[in-house]
Amino acid sequence: MTTSSRPLVDRERAELADLLAALGPDARTCCHGWTTAHLAAHLVVRERRPDAMPGLAVEQLGIAAPLTAWSHRLEDQLRESAPHADVVARLRSGPPAWSPLGWPLLARLVNTAEFAIHHEDARRAQPGWEPRALPRADQDELWGAAVLFARRATGRVPGGLRLRRSDVPGMVRRISRAEPPTTVEGEPLELLLWASGRDDIARVEIS
Template sequence: MTRYAHAERGALCDTLLEVGPDVPTLCGSWTSAELLAHLIVREGRPDLAAGIFAAPLAGRTESAMTRLLAEHDFVDLVERLRQGPPKLHPARVPLVDEQMNLVEMFIHHEDVLRAQLGAPRRTISSEMTSALGDRLNIMARMLFRSAKGVDLALVTAKRRTKVGSGNGPVVEIHGRPGEILLFGFGRQAVAEVELIGPPDAVETVRTGSYEV
């Protein structure tokens, strides 16, 4: 099988080396180095990464990231990320890696790329687009679960995925799978999508709070 998550990991690492440790990202106030630390802690120390999802534990996660950056060179950390998950990690299995890391690596790669003002959009291969489309289809209901009172139709060139109860006004989100994923991960400001539907419902979707 083609390992799209592995390829995207490598592409992200190449971009990190190109831009360096101090550029902004779309992850709040994080620099590229802090985003890198997040990815390494997430993968290598899931016990310390719990603060990503549980606010009371955020201090532990931030401390782990700060310590990692203080003790290691940026280039060395990039190469650690490039090497993939630690031994015995479930994502060492390619199929699990696709499920766990393809979207993670894609979103954070775009977080670095799109935070650089004036940077051109990269070209995503049709194969990669298809792989992202498969993940979008699986993740759609989780990503857009907070869109209350509105039904969604996620429309790509190959698929139409419905989200919602079927009782509300319908808003269609048109775009490439990667763009709809960015929208669903809270990057509405940079996601290249088109929203079609009743104006009030469109505004609800456009300004919604979406995140895993």
């Protein structure tokens, strides 16, 4: 299978692992308070420790809970006990066979946005970064993720919320129908970053 024909989720995993390996464990990321070592440990624990998933899931909803503290403790244990290169190698190799995140369909649904977002968290914290030029097919896949994430971001703008693709004329998705509508425009990857709360690095226009 050529690089271009590999699923986006697999390419994002490989490129993110390459970047984390090249940056080493102490580089900054756009995740507040996290280095690249924190980010790598988070991604590995997420795939390999089922007992971490409930805490990570409620954290995504903005809920602090004892389960979340346990998930972060597992991440810290891995980060402090294993060399960065080993943690990145586990990320690169993917989840174990018994993990549901190893199922191709579920991996595509759950991991594509996760890897794309965290790939940019690592990239855009470094000097001189520029947006990636992604193929149309990749942007189409990320568009669906951006729409899904935006449903949780409606409270961040006054009135309703619309997403508009800047790379495809006329493609608009109404997320909420309150008035007046706020329109956030950009390429799907940028809209996904904005919808995930990364206002400071997402290249979007809000009107």
